[in-house]
Amino acid sequence: MAIGYYLVVSALLFSIGLVGVLLRRNAIVLFMCIELMLNSVNLTLAAAARLWGGPDGQVFVFFVIVVAAAEVVVGLALIVNLYFRRGTLDVDVPQLLRW
């Protein structure tokens, strides 16, 4: 399997995540779409590691997963806080991100 097919799949996944971020209004769904984009980048890095035969891409994927775990913890805490303050998760509601 040529390595380009993996890159094409990850490019399509990234675009799907981007469309989701632009299309949906729920903050949790937005966050899930960001995870989708993050995973597609991980797939690109793993494919690049195989393409060049080195460890760096896989190490990067490992660190991206660590950072994503930390990001999800903080982001979900923020979302819960926002929901308790505003009573909604709709990001189109005016002043949702203002204190």
Next chain:
Amino acid sequence: MLLLAQAAEAGAGNTSEIVLFWVFAVLALGSGIAVITMRNIVHGALMLVLNFLAIAGLYLTLESAFLSIIQVLVYAGAIMVLFLFVIMLLGVDNDDLLSSEPTTRVLAVAGGALLAGALVFAFVGPYTSPASVCEADAPTATGDEVACTGLAAAYGEDDPSGVAFLGRSMFTRYTYAFELSALLLTVATIGAVILARRRDLAPEDEDEAGVLADARSAVEAEALTVAGSTVAEPARGTAQPVGEPGRHHAEAGDRAPEGDEPPAEPDGPGTDEREG
């Protein structure tokens, strides 16, 4: 799973890799589209789990077994459980979640298609030639084609999964980044604890308010039965806890009924803090 591992071990560029790639690629893309189109958020989260598992399968076909395990454990296991936890905690309703304006939808889809087209245009060609197939007898790259090196030679004979290969690099060249990631996880844990705590009403205050409200209602009931203001005033004084000022008592009693759900009102304490 064993079959998948054997198929991934069997070598690059063979039929099993092609079959597994197409299965997992279609699964990943289909579940990705389902994530952004499902109206029910719980269904979307489950589709995201499926997407993560499909990407773990793609890692297997990319000779990255360790990443595949980590993907299943951390993403499909921990992160998605956290997501589902929050969704269930907030009890989110599932109506009218798409963006409201039609122009926004059209522009979003058009922008995504444009990005996908540009990326695919960049990848197809140099990276999809026969030279980019990761096997030993691939033709040599000509022109702008990129030849695939593959990981089998780097892993060596005694490390077919590549874990030792990855660990050697992670603990020698990337030691500093590894230590920093430990620091990052600590900071994230502390930040989540601080963010998740509710500052607007501490639990002991809530208890105090509840007790005072009970005391006050008892006093008022007593005052109603007596039906005389001159009798009610001393009765209220006797019901007060020792050392509590009367003003605080009245305030706590007034505030007690809405003390259970203070964040529901839009002008919460945070707004007052910012403006004050």
